[in-house]
Amino acid sequence: MSKPSMSNGEVEGTRWAVLVAGSYGYGNYRHQADVCHAYQLLKNNGLKDDNIVVFMYDDIAFNEENPRPGVIINHPDGDDVYYGVHKDYTGQDASINNLFAAILGNKTAVKGG
DSSP states (O other): OOOOOEEEEEHHHOOOOEOOOOOOOOOGHHHHHHHHHHHHHHHHHTOOOEEEEEEEOOOSOOOTOOSSSSOOOOSSSOOOSSTTTTSBBBBGGGGGHHHHHHHHHHGGGGGOO
């Protein structure tokens, strides 16, 4: 990773985002919906897939309680925010240990993902 440089008071470098939904289960739908929505906003504003790291259990879109299988929305009658989300760590791999490893850039500590 390169160090940011200063030019005319602005920082140059690579922009990254780490999105975390720290819960699972359909009852916590909003947490994963918010991560998916944030992903779409970042992507639509120019951040590359490779620079958006997503941690989510990913048990909502195809949950039997979901009235719109394969779709996640973040407000009533909203558009699908799940489509196209590149999920890096799902299920048991969306763990605190993997989160710390990813943030610290410790590739050898990452399990799964």
